[in-house]
Structures are given as structure tokens and as C-alpha cells.
Amino acid sequence: MPECQHQWKMTNIEFGFIVFEKCSHCADLRTYFSPDDTWDEYKEGDCTWSIVENAQTFRFDLQCTECNHLEKFNDLMGLLFCTGCLEDCEVELLRKKYEAEKTWLLVAFGFLPQSKTNPIPAYKLEILSDHFNQRRDTSRSRIIIVPFNLIKDISLCRGEFIHDVGMLSLEPPEERKPLF
Amino acid sequence: MAQYYHAHKVDPDLCRGHMTCMRLCPTQAIRVRNGTAGISEELCVDCGSCLVGCPSDAIVPISDDVSETSRFKYKVVVPSPVLYSQFEASVHPYIIHLAFQELGFDAVVDVGDSAEALAFALVEYMKEYTGPLPLISSHCPSIIRLIQVKYPDLVEQVVPLDVPREITAREIKKNLPAKLGLEPEDVGVIYVAPCPARMVSIKQPAEKASSWFDGVVSIKDVFSVLMPHVVGIKETFKESMVPDDFRFTGGWATLGSITRAARMENWLAVSGVHPVMRILDDIENSRLRNIDFVEVLAHMLGCISGPFNVESPYVARANGIKRMQKYLTKAEVDPDDIRKKLKEGYYFFENPVLPRPTTYFDTDLETSIKRMKERERVYxxxxxxxxxxxxxxxxxxxxxxxxxxxxxxxxCIFLAQQPDEK
Amino acid sequence: MIKEALNASVLEGVERLDTSVEQVYASDLMSDVLAFGKPNSFLVTGLATQQAVISAHMAEFKGVVFIRGKRPKDGAEKLSRDNQLVLMSTELDMYDACVRINSATRGDSPEPVVVTAQEQAEKMLLSNEFEIQGDDFAKAGIVSTDIKSILKKIGFDSKLVRRVAISTYEAEMNVVMHADCGKVILSVTPQMIEVLIKDQGKGIPDVEQAMQEGFTTSTEEMRAMGFGAGMGLPNIKRNTDEFEIDSEVAVGTTLRMKFNI
Amino acid sequence: MNTKDVMEKIGLQALNKFEPREVDGVFVSDMLSDVMAGAKSGNLWVTVQTHKSIVPAANLVDVSAVVITSGKEVPAETIEMATKHDIAILSTDLPIFELVGKLYGLGLVSK
Known part of the structure; x- marks a missing residue:
């Protein structure tokens, strides 16, 4: 039997928030998904975690409409759109290469700190790319999703996160700060 | 969207929201909203049915002021032949000319000669014509507008010959100033119109940049100032006072005048917007196979029932027939001269009559059809x-x-009563 | 009214459902709601948080509709109760929700114009049916005039409309003269207009002969009225881009006329 | 109906140059996450968001154009980024709700 040409569809969509927490003690950053927009500050050992940003996002899984195969994406924090901020960043080099083929580059982020040691596997990124390409008119352009460890220096990255930041603010949105 | 001039408007202070005009309008150009009638500029063909029918007289003509003509050194009035029929047959046409002179006009010129020439030109034109038949008379500006708006594919079947009043005005403008030793702008030519469509055709002609006339007044307005003079002159008038060179040439005022003048064989004369629309539908369906020419006029019996008239059309018709029998001088035509002028393009409209863009549902086919379906559903x-x-x-x-x-x-009062009923 | 239009479930404030709403404001951006929302409006939003309720309250709205089946987390309901707001949730997305409220406030039925799958498949844009009564000369031409006015209204080129009108008229006359009754189906696809005319009548014994100009079987009276001069079929042929005729004696005739757009 | 038709019929203003594209349905939302989850290729995306992050979101789901409502001023960098990535940005003074009424009037349905 030939292998299924998966046709992906989003399922188990859950809207919520990505909470960015920073510890004033060790200056570490960690992120997690929360269905509520919490703004609590708490202590954990020596660390005091306070929330720096609270962006709206959603969680989903992908399921093949043909064979019902389910791929969980609860480890995906979000996608970042490469804007080509750093000349020698590997993402930028790839981006330049693909731009001629009208292929746009997106970077997949996992939650911190788990993804540092346990990155999102490459096959899942391929599924994710497939899914978005299946939804678009690929004769015009395609997208490709790459892992975030290609980014040269995250602290300098000016890529655009596809997250809703500041939507809850009752003030008009100002220029948003980079998340890292 | 283009702005279309119309010679009548709704006076919102007078309008009491009667639905009469809305029902009378043959092109469904009127809606009564918030208690006031509104006329669609695009769809109105200036027939004036609303103006005649309005019980509150809230639809008022926009007429030029006769006194404005004082800026001209020499003033010529060209009355529609219909004007004569507003007076009893016993009133000699010369009395009416004299009355105009008392009103301050220097000359009165009738359209009969031009009408006769055009009838001959029409016959000549049709001899050479090889396009689709029947041809449609161009005489009634209201019908021309109806065709432009509702029957755009028939514009090419409208005879491209100009109308007697314009030919008359052109001859005056071209020849008279030189004869009098005046500048062309010193000679004013004013038309007396039986209907709003004529006014519009002078203010905003469909087929030329501008009319040869300098102004236009309604028969109604002229009649009221003319009548006292006519009565006065008639008291002392004797036939012997009429100069030898006076000619009363008539013109086309009633239905069938054109076809009779052109001595057509396979013709049809139709009047009234609704009957005309039926005939135009037949022409579109190519049903009128044995007809070469249709004379189509917006008003029953012809221009004598134009909304700007004062006399009943039946009385006017009788007046007209009697006066013609008594006083008509046959207009003289010079066949060779007309043939020559026709070749030179003298009688033709300056510009072709073109379809007038009207509101479709949409320019995009799919959307337009979606709306058509929506309309069906609502209907x-x-x-x-x-x-x-x-x-x-x-x-x-x-x-x-x-x-x-x-x-x-x-x-919709029915839907409003039962909003939930589907 | 909004509830019905959206088929929404009311989360809070059933007793306040009859409040009159002046405007509807659709946005997920709360700063916008505060800046542009007018008092007594209804908020349509995908932001299912307490902030949406707070913003709606601050902007003096009457209520909030959450779209895509979203529901705010705990606390929002109490908040709205305290602030006299109606909360609803609908499965529709924001576009459909706005469309339905739009239609409902205009008094329209909430069903949007949706092209069914079958129509999509055939790319049939329009399909209308008309009846012709045989022998009814007074009404002869009504169907072709109706079709003509529909096509004109849609905005087809007037010369094309005229060709359709002429052909349909001829065909309609044939039905009136020679059949008991007939059916006309006008259909429009993005490429062509098709008029199908099917009658139950005596049929044409020799189609080839009937196609010749001047051939007629109409009676003297009919011809006197200007009908049936033997121009029918040839005239149809001249005015159509494609034309099929299928006739069976004593059963009827089917004419299929196609006009390229 | 393509983006240019829609633009002309509703009187939208184009903020950058674009190649007309077929419009296939409408998606209304101000939330990027919503767009990522729900919008489809060819949709017209209607929003009040003007931040440049709308561009990647629009690109990701391949919308035919982004329509910014309520006459919001769109930052130059958003337009610049959109132009670079071949995304049409249109603008209107109408608020979302009124614009939707008009789009529906054109026969656009959500897909």
C-alpha cells in the first residue's frame, strides 16, 4: 500500500496565551502556554518569576484528513518571520537563498527552557510546512519552516513573531519591544 | 456618474407624498421615500407624466425667464406648431405673430419649412439605408432618451436626422445676423416648448454639444402673457391686414404627421410611452418585419398633449386641423437642394445617439447574477x-x-406586519 | 434579534435580551473599542477574555458576542452581570456574524447567498424557468421579453441580449403556434447563455426542410398576424452561436440555443 | 472578482502597488492567532491591526489582501514589509461592521 499523502488540517484548536516569565535572580527566561491571561508573580527557590509579556496565541494539533494520523504540536510556541536583520545569521543566509524561489522562511520556536535541550523534531516542522503550503496557492509562493537553533544570536534577532501582543491593552499599541 | 439635466423637479415643500407620480412614471424612475417623491436622474426620460398627474402640483417645470432675452438686440421666437393649436381655429396665425411682436419679439419663425424639408430628406435617406429595419423617428426627445436608457441596442435604428426646430434655429443663426448687419451673439433665438423633453433637448442635447437655441420657455408660460395680446389684436383684426408674404406652414404636432409628410408606405405611428415600449420590445424581438419606419411619440395623439400645454389635446387637435384647412400655405421644398444638403451632412445629428449608461446590478457578471438571484428570492x-x-x-x-x-x-407593509413569516 | 440572527447561546443576561442596540462594533483590539465604539453598541469580538467585557463596559456597550464558539473564562459572567451586559457566544466567524447582523437589521433573512456545491460544480450562475402556453397569441412574446429584461439588468452587452431575444422570440412563437405548452429554461454560465425550449406538441417531421428559409406550416390567419413567415428556425440559427434541435413527431421539440459571452 | 474590483467597488484605498488577485471569501479578525487558525488562501483579511506583524501572518495563510479599517494610519514599515512580501494593503475609513455589510453586498461569502 502506498504511503498516505497526508492532507493536514488543524484540530484541537485552543486559544490562550504565551506567558513570558523572567527571573530577576538568574535572569533566565521561560515560557509556557496558559489558557488564561495570568499576571501573577511567584517565588520558586531562589528565583522570583515575574511575567514580562503575555501574548495571545493558540495551540493546535494537525490531523490528516485521509488517514486520521494525529500529530501533536503542543510543544510549538510560535512562528517567527525572518526579517533578515543579521547578515551572517544562518536563517538569513537560507532566506536569501530561498527568496529567489519565492519561498518565505519561518522559524519555529519551542517553549523555554525545554526546547533548548529537546528541540521540535525536524519531521514535525516538515508537517507544519506541508500544512501551511497545502492551504496556500503555492504557485505564487511557498513557505518553509526551520528550527530556531539556526538563529545566530537570539538576543539580537529582530524577526517578527506571529503573536498578538498588547491586544488586551486599553492603550493604543505602541512600538512593541523584541521579546528576547 | 454623469449628471443629467431635467426640466422638472419635485418641490419638497409642496409634495405631500402622493403615490400618483410614482405609478404614472413609465420608466419607474420615481420612488416615494420619507413622504417625498424623488426622481432618478438616470431613469427619467422627461416625458412629464408625473408633472401632469401630480395632485399637489409639486412637480414643477424649470423654465427660462422670458425677460432674460432682453440681452439680445434682435429676438426671434420659434414656437412649436403646437402653440397655435392652443388657440381657437378662428384666431388667424398672423394674430399670434403680431402678439409676439407686441411682447417684444422682432420676428416669429415657424418650423413648417424645415419639417417639410426633413420629411423629404428622410425619404431620401431611407432610399440609401441598408441597415436593420424599422428605422425609428428621432423627433421625440423623450423617446430618444427612453431608447438610450432602456433599449440601448436600438440606438442605431434611430434616424440620425435632426429635428425641424433645430434646423430652423440653425438657419436663423447662420443667415440672419449677416442679413441684419449684427453680430451672431446679438441675435437671440427662443423656442416655445410643449413638453419638458424639448426643454431638456435644448439645455442638454443628446446628440450635439449644444443646441442652436439661446433659450426655451414653456407654452404654459408663454400662453398666459400672449393671451391678452391675442384677444386685444383680434378685436380690430381684419384678414386684409395680413401681408402678402405671410406664410403659415404648420409642422408636426400630431401623431402621424411625420409619416404623412414623408408619404411612407410601411409605417407605424405609436404614441404614449407604454405603447411605444411595447413596440420597441417587438422591434428588439425582430417581430415588426414588414415595417420600415416607426413614428414614436411619448404623448398620446402626439405633441399636442405635451404637459406644458393649456388646452385639452382633443380640442387642440380639432383647432389644429381646422386652422390648417383654413390658413395652411404648403411649404416649398427644393428637392435638389435637399439632396445636396443631405449629401453634405447638413441634416444629420452632430453626434450619434449613444446608449446612456444605466445602473446595472454590477459590472462583474457573477456578482450581478448573484444579485439577480437575490432579487428573485426577495420578490x-x-x-x-x-x-x-x-x-x-x-x-x-x-x-x-x-x-x-x-x-x-x-x-413593505406586509413584511412589516409579519416579520417572522418566511 | 442578534441572538436569533447568529443562532447564539446566551451566556449572561437573558433578561436583558430585548435591550435596543444602536450600533454594532466589531473588533478584537480593545484600545479600538474604547477609542471608536459608540455607547449602546454591541461588541462582536474574538477576544474571549475579561478584558473584552471590561472594555465593553467602559465604552458603555450593551453586550458582547464572542465568535468562533469562544467563551470567556470565569469571572467574565459575574463582571457582565454587575455591569448589566449581555454576553453571547456564536459558532460563526466574525465575517458571517457581521453579515448576519447586517442582514437582520435590514430586515433580511439571515441566510447568506451561498452557492451550493452542485451549482459550483456546474458553474451555473443562473437558471430560470418560464412557461409558454400554446395558442395564446395575446401573451406571445412575454417570455422572451422577460428573459431580455433579466439579461439587460445583469448588464450583458446589448447586442448579445438582442440576439438572445430574437432567437427566444422565434422559438416562443413556434411553441405558441404549434404546441400545447412549452417550458423555457434560461441558464447562464461564465462562458455562455443557454436557452432551452422544450415543448409538448406535434413535433417537426422534417427538420432539414424546416430549416429552410420560407418554409412554413402556419395557417393563413397566423401569417396574417405576422407570425410564422417561415423565418423561425433559420433566424434562430443566424442569431445563435450554437444551436441544436431535437424533434419527435407527436411528442415534441427541444431547442437548445447557446450564445457565447 | 479580484482585489482590484473589490477595491474599486467599495472605494478602498491602495497603500501599496499590487498585482490584482482573485478574492475568495473574507476573513475578519484582529487576532493573528485567529488568522493563522482560520483564514484561507485567497481570503480578504479585514482588520484594524496595523503593526508590521500582520505581514507575516498574511503571508503565512496567503490572503489576497489585507484591508485596514477605521481609517487607521498604517506605519510605513508595515507597508514596506508588505510590499517586499507581495502583500496588498488596502485601507478604508469604514469600521469593520460597515465594511462587512458592503463586502457582503458584493456577494462575497466567508469560505
């Missing part, structure tokens, strides 16, 4: 009794308005 939900209470003349017109977003379903 089916209506009572389809054309009660008119919503302010639109028919249920179909209402469905049309709704799809365009110009009406609410609750404007």
Missing part, C-alpha cells in the same frame, strides 16, 4: 400585488431597490 417573499405602499411602483422594483440597498424589507 418571491412579497405579495406581488404592486400595492406601492413601500414607495416603489411594483414589487419587482422594490426587490430591485432592496438588493441595491436602497430599501428595507420592513418598508
Amino acid at each position: 418571491r417573499s412579497l405579495r406581488q400585488i404592486d400595492c406601492g405602499c413601500c414607495g416603489a411602483p411594483t414589487c419587482m422594483a422594490f426587490a430591485d431597490d432592496f438588493v441595491r440597498g436602497e430599501a428595507k424589507l420592513t418598508d
Whole structure:
């Protein structure tokens, strides 16, 4: 039997928030998904975690409409759109290469700190790319999703996160700060 | 969107929201909304049915002021032949000329000669014509507009010959100033019109940049100032006072005048906007196979029932026939001269009559059809009794308005009563 | 009314459902709601948080509709109760929700114009049916005039409309003269207009002969009225881009006329 | 109906140059996450968001154009980024709700 040409569809969509927490003690950053927009500050050992940003996002899984195969994406924090901020960043080099083929580059982020040691596997990124390409008119352009460890220096990255930041603010949105 | 001039408007202070005009309008150009009638500039063909029918006299003509002509050194009046028929047959046409002179006009010129020449030109034109038949008379400006708006594919069947009044005015403007030793702008030519369509055709002609006339007044307005003079002159008038060179040439005032003048064989003369629309539908369906020419006029019996007249059209017709029998001088035509002028293009409209862009549902086919379906759906939900209470003349017109977003379903009294009934 | 239009479930404030709403404001951006929302409006939003309720309250709205089946987390309901707001949730997305409220406030039925799958498949844009009564000369020409006015209204080129009108008229006359009754189906696809005319009548014994100009079987009276001069079929042929005729004696005739757009 | 038709019929203003594209349905939302989850290729995306992050979101789901409502001023960098990535940005003074009424009037349905 030939292998299924998966046709992906989003399922188990859950809207919520990505909470960015920073510890004033060790200056570490960690992120997690929360269905509520919490703004609590708490202590954990020596660390005091306070929330720096609270962006709206959603969680989903992908399921093949043909064979019902389910791929969980609860480890995906979000996608970042490469804007080509750093000349020698590997993402930028790839981006330049693909731009001629009208292929746009997106970077997949996992939650911190788990993804540092346990990155999102490459096959899942391929599924994710497939899914978005299946939804678009690929004769015009395609997208490709790459892992975030290609980014040269995250602290300098000016890529655009596809997250809703500041939507809850009752003030008009100002220029948003980079998340890292 | 182009702005179309119209010679009549609704006076909102007088309008009491009667639905009369809305029902009378042959092109469904009127809607009564918020208690006041409104006329669609695009769809109005200036027939004036609303103006005649309005019980509150709220639809008023926009006429030039006769006194404005004082800026001209020499003033010529060209009355529609219909004007004569407003007076009893016993009134000699010369009396009317004299009355105009008392009013301050220097000359009165009738259109009969031009009409006769055009009738001959028409016959000559049709001899050479090889296009689709029947040809349609160009005489009634209201019908020309009707064709432009509702029958755009028939514009090429409209005879491209100009009308007697314009030819007359042109001859005056071209020849008279030189003869009098005056500058062309010193000679004013004023038309006396039996209907709003004529006024519009002078203010905003369909087929030329501008009319040869300098002004236009309605028969109604002229009649009231002319009548006392006519009565006065008649008291002392004797036939012997008429100069030898006076000619009364008549013109086309009643239905069939053109076809009779051109001595057509396979013709049809139709009047009234509704009957004309039926005939135009037949022409579109290519039903009128044995007809070469149709004379189509917006008003029953012809121009003598134009809305700017004062006398009943039947009385006017009788007056006209009697006066013609008594006083008509046959107009003289010079066949060779006309043939020559026709070749030179003298009698033709300056510009072709073109379809007038009208509102379709949309320029995009799919969207337009979607709206058409929506209209069908809405129409089916209506009572389809054309009660008119919503302010639109028919249920179909209402469905049309709704799809365009110009009406609410609750404007329909039946839907408003049972909002949940589907 | 909004509830019905959206088929929404009311989360809070059933007793306040009859409040009159002046405007509807659709946005997910709360700063916008505060800046542009007018008092007594209804908020349509995908932001299912307490902030949406707070913003709606601050902007003096009457209620909030959450779209795509979203529901705010705990606390929002109490908040709205305290602030006299109606909360609803609908499965529709924001576009459909706005469309339905739009239609409902205009008094329209909430069903949007949706092209069914079958129509999509055939790319049939329009399909209308008309009846012709045989022998009814007074009404002869009504169907072709109706079709003509529909096509004109849609905005087709007037010369094309005229060709359709002429052909349909001829065909309609044939039905009136020679059949008991007939059916006309006008259909429009993005490429062509098709008029199908099917009658139950005596049929044409020799189609080839009937196609010749001047051939007629109409009676003297009919011809006197200007009908049936033997121009029918040839005239149809001249005015159509494609034309099929299928006739069976004593059963009827089917004419299929196609006009390229 | 393509983006240019829609633009002309509703009187939208184009903020950058674009190649007309077929419009296939409408998606209304101000939330990027919503767009990522729900919008489809060819949709017209209607929003009040003007931040440049709308561009990647629009690109990701391949919308035919982004329509910014309520006459919001769109930052130059958003337009610049959109132009670079071949995304049409249109603008209107109408608020979302009124614009939707008009789009529906054109026969656009959500897909």
C-alpha cells in the first residue's frame, strides 16, 4: 500500500496565551502556554518569576484528513518571520537563498527552557510546512519552516513573531519591544 | 456618474407624498421615500407624466425667464406648431405673430419649412439605408432618451436626422445676423416648448454639444402673457391686414404627421410611452418585419398633449386641423437642394445617439447574477400585488431597490406586519 | 434579534435580551473599542477574555458576542452581570456574524447567498424557468421579453441580449403556434447563455426542410398576424452561436440555443 | 472578482502597488492567532491591526489582501514589509461592521 499523502488540517484548536516569565535572580527566561491571561508573580527557590509579556496565541494539533494520523504540536510556541536583520545569521543566509524561489522562511520556536535541550523534531516542522503550503496557492509562493537553533544570536534577532501582543491593552499599541 | 439635466423637479415643500407620480412614471424612475417623491436622474426620460398627474402640483417645470432675452438686440421666437393649436381655429396665425411682436419679439419663425424639408430628406435617406429595419423617428426627445436608457441596442435604428426646430434655429443663426448687419451673439433665438423633453433637448442635447437655441420657455408660460395680446389684436383684426408674404406652414404636432409628410408606405405611428415600449420590445424581438419606419411619440395623439400645454389635446387637435384647412400655405421644398444638403451632412445629428449608461446590478457578471438571484428570492417573499405602499411602483422594483440597498424589507407593509413569516 | 440572527447561546443576561442596540462594533483590539465604539453598541469580538467585557463596559456597550464558539473564562459572567451586559457566544466567524447582523437589521433573512456545491460544480450562475402556453397569441412574446429584461439588468452587452431575444422570440412563437405548452429554461454560465425550449406538441417531421428559409406550416390567419413567415428556425440559427434541435413527431421539440459571452 | 474590483467597488484605498488577485471569501479578525487558525488562501483579511506583524501572518495563510479599517494610519514599515512580501494593503475609513455589510453586498461569502 502506498504511503498516505497526508492532507493536514488543524484540530484541537485552543486559544490562550504565551506567558513570558523572567527571573530577576538568574535572569533566565521561560515560557509556557496558559489558557488564561495570568499576571501573577511567584517565588520558586531562589528565583522570583515575574511575567514580562503575555501574548495571545493558540495551540493546535494537525490531523490528516485521509488517514486520521494525529500529530501533536503542543510543544510549538510560535512562528517567527525572518526579517533578515543579521547578515551572517544562518536563517538569513537560507532566506536569501530561498527568496529567489519565492519561498518565505519561518522559524519555529519551542517553549523555554525545554526546547533548548529537546528541540521540535525536524519531521514535525516538515508537517507544519506541508500544512501551511497545502492551504496556500503555492504557485505564487511557498513557505518553509526551520528550527530556531539556526538563529545566530537570539538576543539580537529582530524577526517578527506571529503573536498578538498588547491586544488586551486599553492603550493604543505602541512600538512593541523584541521579546528576547 | 454623469449628471443629467431635467426640466422638472419635485418641490419638497409642496409634495405631500402622493403615490400618483410614482405609478404614472413609465420608466419607474420615481420612488416615494420619507413622504417625498424623488426622481432618478438616470431613469427619467422627461416625458412629464408625473408633472401632469401630480395632485399637489409639486412637480414643477424649470423654465427660462422670458425677460432674460432682453440681452439680445434682435429676438426671434420659434414656437412649436403646437402653440397655435392652443388657440381657437378662428384666431388667424398672423394674430399670434403680431402678439409676439407686441411682447417684444422682432420676428416669429415657424418650423413648417424645415419639417417639410426633413420629411423629404428622410425619404431620401431611407432610399440609401441598408441597415436593420424599422428605422425609428428621432423627433421625440423623450423617446430618444427612453431608447438610450432602456433599449440601448436600438440606438442605431434611430434616424440620425435632426429635428425641424433645430434646423430652423440653425438657419436663423447662420443667415440672419449677416442679413441684419449684427453680430451672431446679438441675435437671440427662443423656442416655445410643449413638453419638458424639448426643454431638456435644448439645455442638454443628446446628440450635439449644444443646441442652436439661446433659450426655451414653456407654452404654459408663454400662453398666459400672449393671451391678452391675442384677444386685444383680434378685436380690430381684419384678414386684409395680413401681408402678402405671410406664410403659415404648420409642422408636426400630431401623431402621424411625420409619416404623412414623408408619404411612407410601411409605417407605424405609436404614441404614449407604454405603447411605444411595447413596440420597441417587438422591434428588439425582430417581430415588426414588414415595417420600415416607426413614428414614436411619448404623448398620446402626439405633441399636442405635451404637459406644458393649456388646452385639452382633443380640442387642440380639432383647432389644429381646422386652422390648417383654413390658413395652411404648403411649404416649398427644393428637392435638389435637399439632396445636396443631405449629401453634405447638413441634416444629420452632430453626434450619434449613444446608449446612456444605466445602473446595472454590477459590472462583474457573477456578482450581478448573484444579485439577480437575490432579487428573485426577495420578490418571491412579497405579495406581488404592486400595492406601492413601500414607495416603489411594483414589487419587482422594490426587490430591485432592496438588493441595491436602497430599501428595507420592513418598508413593505406586509413584511412589516409579519416579520417572522418566511 | 442578534441572538436569533447568529443562532447564539446566551451566556449572561437573558433578561436583558430585548435591550435596543444602536450600533454594532466589531473588533478584537480593545484600545479600538474604547477609542471608536459608540455607547449602546454591541461588541462582536474574538477576544474571549475579561478584558473584552471590561472594555465593553467602559465604552458603555450593551453586550458582547464572542465568535468562533469562544467563551470567556470565569469571572467574565459575574463582571457582565454587575455591569448589566449581555454576553453571547456564536459558532460563526466574525465575517458571517457581521453579515448576519447586517442582514437582520435590514430586515433580511439571515441566510447568506451561498452557492451550493452542485451549482459550483456546474458553474451555473443562473437558471430560470418560464412557461409558454400554446395558442395564446395575446401573451406571445412575454417570455422572451422577460428573459431580455433579466439579461439587460445583469448588464450583458446589448447586442448579445438582442440576439438572445430574437432567437427566444422565434422559438416562443413556434411553441405558441404549434404546441400545447412549452417550458423555457434560461441558464447562464461564465462562458455562455443557454436557452432551452422544450415543448409538448406535434413535433417537426422534417427538420432539414424546416430549416429552410420560407418554409412554413402556419395557417393563413397566423401569417396574417405576422407570425410564422417561415423565418423561425433559420433566424434562430443566424442569431445563435450554437444551436441544436431535437424533434419527435407527436411528442415534441427541444431547442437548445447557446450564445457565447 | 479580484482585489482590484473589490477595491474599486467599495472605494478602498491602495497603500501599496499590487498585482490584482482573485478574492475568495473574507476573513475578519484582529487576532493573528485567529488568522493563522482560520483564514484561507485567497481570503480578504479585514482588520484594524496595523503593526508590521500582520505581514507575516498574511503571508503565512496567503490572503489576497489585507484591508485596514477605521481609517487607521498604517506605519510605513508595515507597508514596506508588505510590499517586499507581495502583500496588498488596502485601507478604508469604514469600521469593520460597515465594511462587512458592503463586502457582503458584493456577494462575497466567508469560505
